Amino acid sequence: MIKRNTLQKKLVLESVNHLQNHPTADDVYDDILKEYPHISKGTVYRNLNALAQESVLKKISIPNAADRFDHKNMPHYHIKCLICGDFFDVDFEYMTALNENIASLTGFVMQSHDIVFSGVCPKCQRHS
Amino acid sequence: MIKRNTLQKKLVLESVNHLQNHPTADDVYDDILKEYPHISKGTVYRNLNALAQESVLKKISIPNAADRFDHKNMPHYHIKCLICGDFFDVDFEYMTALNENIASLTGFVMQSHDIVFSGVCPKCQRHS
DNA sequence: TTCTAATTAGGAATCATTCTTGTTTAAAAA
DNA sequence: TTTTTAAACAAGAATGATTCCTAATTAGAA
Numbered sequence: 001m002i003k004r005n006t007l008q009k010k011l012v013l014e015s016v017n018h019l020q021n022h023p024t025a026d027d028v029y030d031d032i033l034k035e036y037p038h039i040s041k042g043t044v045y046r047n048l049n050a051l052a053q054e055s056v057l058k059k060i061s062i063p064n065a066a067d068r069f070d071h072k073n074m075p076h077y078h079i080k081c082l083i084c085g086d087f088f089d090v091d092f093e094y095m096t097a098l099n100e101n102i103a104s105l106t107g108f109v110m111q112s113h114d115i116v117f118s119g120v121c122p123k124c125q126r127h128s
Numbered sequence: 129m130i131k132r133n134t135l136q137k138k139l140v141l142e143s144v145n146h147l148q149n150h151p152t153a154d155d156v157y158d159d160i161l162k163e164y165p166h167i168s169k170g171t172v173y174r175n176l177n178a179l180a181q182e183s184v185l186k187k188i189s190i191p192n193a194a195d196r197f198d199h200k201n202m203p204h205y206h207i208k209c210l211i212c213g214d215f216f217d218v219d220f221e222y223m224t225a226l227n228e229n230i231a232s233l234t235g236f237v238m239q240s241h242d243i244v245f246s247g248v249c250p251k252c253q254r255h256s
Numbered sequence: 257t258t259c260t261a262a263t264t265a266g267g268a269a270t271c272a273t274t275c276t277t278g279t280t281t282a283a284a285a286a
Numbered sequence: 287t288t289t290t291t292a293a294a295c296a297a298g299a300a301t302g303a304t305t306c307c308t309a310a311t312t313a314g315a316a
Contacts (some may be wrong), residue, residue: 062191108247119236168296
């Protein structure tokens with residue numbers, strides 16, 4: 001898998017890094033448009049997915065919403081508000097042991113696991 | 129929220145129950161078509177979502193794939209093969225305590241959590 | 257500098273899902 | 287039982303996220 005270093009790829013990575021909050025492909029696209037008005041949405045998607053494949057970024061699948069991309073720190077969990085749809089990182093240790101348990105239980109070679117919590121965020125609790 | 133008992137709703141529920149393996153809306157649609165050729169896909173979606181809302185079924189969001197529907201037993205986790213894309217139930221106890229931990233950590237009123245494991249299934253391990 | 261396969265822009269296509277419109281129907285009321 | 291009417295339906299158009307296609311451009315090797 002040979003890879004070339006294109007300006008577009010650099011812009012995509014920079015954008016995810018400076019947009020702090022789990023941007024969607026569209027967020028990234030809009031952000032790049034400001035300084036580079038000819039980028040195409042396909043290019044943004046391609047580069048986001050490439051960077052995720054290279055483990056430079058993490059792709060997060062959100063139920064009933066666009067995928068989001070995270071610059072890859074520690075693996076961590078996410079929580080989604082059922083009312084406003086916002087979601088956030090959860091500051092809770094990654095349960096490595098769980099992977100091993102499930103591996104021996106299922107016979108899978110385990111790569112990772114993701115947890116998405118659902119509930120009502122403090123802000124929406126106040127509004128109800 | 130008044131509800132009517134329509135034939136179509138009954139067919140949708142029966143279909144999910146007899147199609148054992150987490151059918152997608154399309155699977156259910158194809159299944160019902162055999163005995164009731166005029167059902168429309170919108171009706172299948174509407175009833176699947178209604179049944180999920182009534183907690184008769186559970187809706188499972190699968191990364192990069194169509195949602196699936198499960199007849200509701202205990203809450204349980206799922207595992208997805210990164211090679212063939214198949215996925216399965218994981219026979220592991222639901223971690224209730226996790227909800228409480230994350231609730232007090234985040235201030236959310238917690239409803240539930242979902243875990244999707246990713247790895248390579250035994251079958252695909254043999255083929256590689 | 258030349259060459260070429262990788263990458264791009266732009267837009268069409270796809271896929272899952274929801275929405276719209278006019279019609280049918282379950283079930284409440286008469 | 288018949289009438290009434292809001293809920294649910296069928297059919298297909300619309301939407302939104304994402305991928306695919308094609309011709310043009312370009313990073314990096316020769």
